[in-house]
Amino acid sequence: MSAAHVAVAGRVAPRRRASPIRRLLLPPLGILCVLAYWELHIRVFNVPTYLVPAPSVIAQTFVEEWPTLQRNVGATVIEATGGFFIGNAVAILLAILFVHNKTMERTLFPIAVAVRTVPIIAIAPILVLLLGNGYAPKIVIAALICFFPTLVNMVRGLEAVEGSALELMRVLSATRRQILFKLRLPSSLPFLFAALKISTASSVIGAIVAEWIGADVGLGYLIVISTFEFRTGLLYATTVVASLLALGLFLAIVILEHLIVRWQPDTPRQ
Amino acid sequence: MGITFSTSSGPLRALDGVSLAIRPGEFVSLLGPSGCGKSTLLRLVADILAPTDGTISVAGEPPASARRRRAFGFVFQDATLLAWRDAEQNILLPLEIAADARNARQRAQRLLELVGLAAFGGAYPWQLSGGMRQRVAIARALITEPQILLMDEPFGALDEITREYMNLELLRIWDATRTTILFVTHSSPEAVFLSDRVVVMGTDPGRVKLDLHVALPRPRDPAMKETVEFARHTAAIRRALIGETRPA
Numbered sequence: 117m118s119a120a121h122v123a124v125a126g127r128v129a130p131r132r133r134a135s136p137i138r139r140l141l142l143p144p145l146g147i148l149c150v151l152a153y154w155e156l157h158i159r160v161f162n163v164p165t166y167l168v169p170a171p172s173v174i175a176q177t178f179v180e181e182w183p184t185l186q187r188n189v190g191a192t193v194i195e196a197t198g199g200f201f202i203g204n205a206v207a208i209l210l211a212i213l214f215v216h217n218k219t220m221e222r223t224l225f226p227i228a229v230a231v232r233t234v235p236i237i238a239i240a241p242i243l244v245l246l247l248g249n250g251y252a253p254k255i256v257i258a259a260l261i262c263f264f265p266t267l268v269n270m271v272r273g274l275e276a277v278e279g280s281a282l283e284l285m286r287v288l289s290a291t292r293r294q295i296l297f298k299l300r301l302p303s304s305l306p307f308l309f310a311a312l313k314i315s316t317a318s319s320v321i322g323a324i325v326a327e328w329i330g331a332d333v334g335l336g337y338l339i340v341i342s343t344f345e346f347r348t349g350l351l352y353a354t355t356v357v358a359s360l361l362a363l364g365l366f367l368a369i370v371i372l373e374h375l376i377v378r379w380q381p382d383t384p385r386q
Numbered sequence: 387m388g389i390t391f392s393t394s395s396g397p398l399r400a401l402d403g404v405s406l407a408i409r410p411g412e413f414v415s416l417l418g419p420s421g422c423g424k425s426t427l428l429r430l431v432a433d434i435l436a437p438t439d440g441t442i443s444v445a446g447e448p449p450a451s452a453r454r455r456r457a458f459g460f461v462f463q464d465a466t467l468l469a470w471r472d473a474e475q476n477i478l479l480p481l482e483i484a485a486d487a488r489n490a491r492q493r494a495q496r497l498l499e500l501v502g503l504a505a506f507g508g509a510y511p512w513q514l515s516g517g518m519r520q521r522v523a524i525a526r527a528l529i530t531e532p533q534i535l536l537m538d539e540p541f542g543a544l545d546e547i548t549r550e551y552m553n554l555e556l557l558r559i560w561d562a563t564r565t566t567i568l569f570v571t572h573s574s575p576e577a578v579f580l581s582d583r584v585v586v587m588g589t590d591p592g593r594v595k596l597d598l599h600v601a602l603p604r605p606r607d608p609a610m611k612e613t614v615e616f617a618r619h620t621a622a623i624r625r626a627l628i629g630e631t632r633p634a
Contacts, residue, residue, distance in 0.1 A: 280462040283460070286432075287432050287453065287459075288483045
């Protein structure tokens, strides 16, 4: 009887990956297909424009109403970005405070949760009453909506430090400030950017919701007005602008993340 | 300069009546089963933990003041490198914290050469192998020119071949720096091969079972591991350990 044996010959097939051109082209192609179907459906079934405008009508409105859109998007940009910066800055500072002072965390965190549980739609009128009709209430609402996810993520990020890294800092006799700047803050950055990406879209939502309550300028104001006046083309064009604004903020954060977080957060090797 | 302990700590009694004196420049290994308090002992020396009672003296002063004048280098089981810093920046961390900028980059470069990573100063931790990361950690521990290097199972996570190579590297580095080394390990061959003395500890509570002087000549050579003399040492350690783990 011959000895049992295993013969191995051949090579491992490389994993197929979509070519970069295909990966770049497929998403716009998908969008194009949806738009084409939309246009066709409305033409074939004669859907009235005041109900759902065709993409071509929306595009036309976009061009015709550009000055109006431009004027109103400016206000929303100020409110959303202002709220984004203030809400996130407060969240980051509070997270740093919480990590260093457990008493503060136990005292203030329930308040933060309570603020979170109040629906933003319910706070909006209160803030408009308090702060008037200008930018202030919108910025505060956008800030409130950004605040909580960043606070939670940032606390987690600041505390997601290896025990041995803290022991190392102890052996090196590092001060708390050094531990914060050289260890905790850098290691929290991936967590922070995850939260900031959520915040970009929420800040735009916050600003628009606030504008519904009381405003004479802004995308939210434009949405209300165009709905009441059955200017459905303008309503859709405004919606597109709003989502482009959120997308723009999101992309800005993604680019910033790529510039700052240049290391691999988790080690792929064991 | 040396370290002396005598502890019988607190209600938990992690360590009881451990009494050790370590001479300057000595290479001492602490060996024992999990939970015997060898890592705890290392952390007491480095003033990461504080003893409930008992005294530890490092070159005649308490651990806290030795720590503050940065007398210790500490190497952990995982390299504990900061992912956002390249190898050189990781090695420079202790100097940044000590606000000591004197020839910092030359010193880092010298240490990179000492640990055999001269060409890898710009490499990030995720680009380095486990053994290379641990060498960066050793270089980082050495940059403050510590009197005592405390190593907590530094090669425990490495494969056997890399580990043997790292043992030789460590002896070469020790020879070049002549620092005192207190080395925690689970492996008796590793302890015998590296050390002047092997201290075997027992559990419940942690105490010294055997304080073995290693009579092998230096420089050590891997071929020594096959000698009768080497086997006699590991056998003595094994007997001390087995006596420990036999059910009561």
